[in-house]
Amino acid sequence: MRIKEMVGNLIETAISKHASDIFFLPDDNQLLVNLRTLKGFTNQANFTENEGKEIINFLKYAAQMDIAEHRRPQVGALTYQVNDVNFYLRLSSVGDFTDKESLVIRIIYQVNTGQYFLPDQIDQLRSLTHKRGLVITSGPTGSGKTTTMYKLAKYVGQNQMVMTIEDPVEIQESSFLQTQVNLEAEISYTRLLEAALRHRPDILIIGEIRNATTARLAVDAALSGHLVLATVHAKSTLQTISRLESLQVDRNELVNCLTAVTYQRLLPTQAGYSCLMDIAAGSVLRRNILQSQRGNFVAWSQNLTELKKRGEISAQICEQFQAG
Template sequence: MIEVISKSVIAEAINQLASDIHFMPHVDSYQIFLRINGQLHFYKNFPLSVGKQVIAHYKFLANMDVGEKRRPQSGACQFFVNENQRVELRLSTITDVNLIESLVIRVIFSTIHQAQQINAYFPKQVDLIRTLIRKKAGLILLSGPVNSGKTTTIYQLLRERVKEEKLQVITMEDPVEIKESSFLQTQVNEKIGISYDLLIKSSLRHHPDILFIGEIRDEETARMTLRGALTGHLMIATIHAKDSLGVIARLNELKISQEQLKQSLIGVVSQRLIPRFCPLCQSKVQLSCPHIPKAFQRAALFEILYGKALKNYLGQLNLLPCFSPINSQLRKAWAYGYICQKDYEHFEIL
């Protein structure tokens, strides 16, 4: 019974293309929410006893301590919905003040990311990023919130380039979210000492053409990424920052100097995925909208710092007018009727 319920929740998440499943505890029940297109949608209620058993089942599958309910835990597992559907799950538990566990499951299903084009409100922005990624050597950095499509964008553009040229692409991620047979994909495993900086160091000995680093988290990873760019490799990495200028500030915090960035940095991209406005429904696209397919219910906006604007900023001069910040992109998308006013105000960076 509990196994059937557990499978049904995962199956519904896959059917709705949900990125996360939230088990939120209350006094006598669990409320289950699915995060779809960045927003939480109520799925169903479970009695408290059933919810606890379902969480225990997931914890068992992820090799977590089923008996430990006080300390936060994390784990991972593969979940077979049927013979043809297998997803990667990343689990995280936290106990509330009433000593009831909450659970969030991140659902990673790579087959969804095999799109042949990138959904963007302004396609010329994608063309510009495509031009940057065709450089022979240097550093390209991407920022954006979780589930904003950064990895999907990079993978698709790298696929395009690999189809045209015989290149070795090595990726290192935590975890690998998109399976791609034409890349050499590696995965971080801190428990056995496989960190980002170790993978970068080892990958550089493979003499690859392009390296993709899932996230720059610390000084050592930043230093090794920069070293790869300065030694003739194209290095592409993501880093947490609210916008493109914030990326450079974050690198400075990680003790990367302006002079080092001048020598290596090709461009900085900040990406957002924003729900489309449906002119027929006269509202933001919802799950029930019959006019726009699920895979196209959100599209990307990009803030791209490159060329003379980047050079000026690194030289501590004023940015040139050609740099269009994310707020300008949002205003333009709203003015064209692509997004609703509420989302324009929600995603605007203050």
């Protein structure tokens, strides 16, 4: 019971701080518990080595992982409820070179927890989705990309077939057909994408475009009339175009299939966290696709300055997020 209460306190503290991850890391003869929030990487608690082993074993058991295996990488998942709200936890464990085990928990927040500084931005994206094609969202881990994709799909997907391909499924949504990569069962992103095109969804959510093969299938789906919502790793809005080119998608295809590209971050406010987006669509998007040299953002800096003037973010936060 003591370990259960300790774990519960750690998870609830992390959620109250809107942490994206909880790290359980071995250090000499103790276990460090660190949180990743928008303020950075901070220490939350320290435990003895034996307490640390008990905590990790408790979490692995709850997530249906093998508690007897301490060296090989494992993944697991569980749902944790706080104040009648479900939070989805994704666990990953691995041993270091001394065979001491570490564990990381990623916290997935529900779709309805997403708040936006500029609500007209999500309305703009909602309008753009009616054009079908490919809508790409970029941003670092924990920036709310999946939440945004799910919001858009729920907005426009009523009475339509919505199918997701993820690794892993991050948000459970009963109205969607959700599929998940399972490499042990030889169910890869590629195989699921190929199956999805045969399954004839109206809206296809791709958790992440990871390589040229995934990019090719996403483009083909968009060109064939589907609305495709996907994420990709890129450092800014317009560099998302360059990232797709590096995955062997040519400019003519981008002109024909790309409806919008966005970049987003979660910024701290007095009341919690809200999402700020930068969106390229229409003539701005087309012009940048056809350029060989691209900048980074459309209106990111201007929007940060406006939020600072309105008192919604501090001058420090405005400066901190200028580069995205």
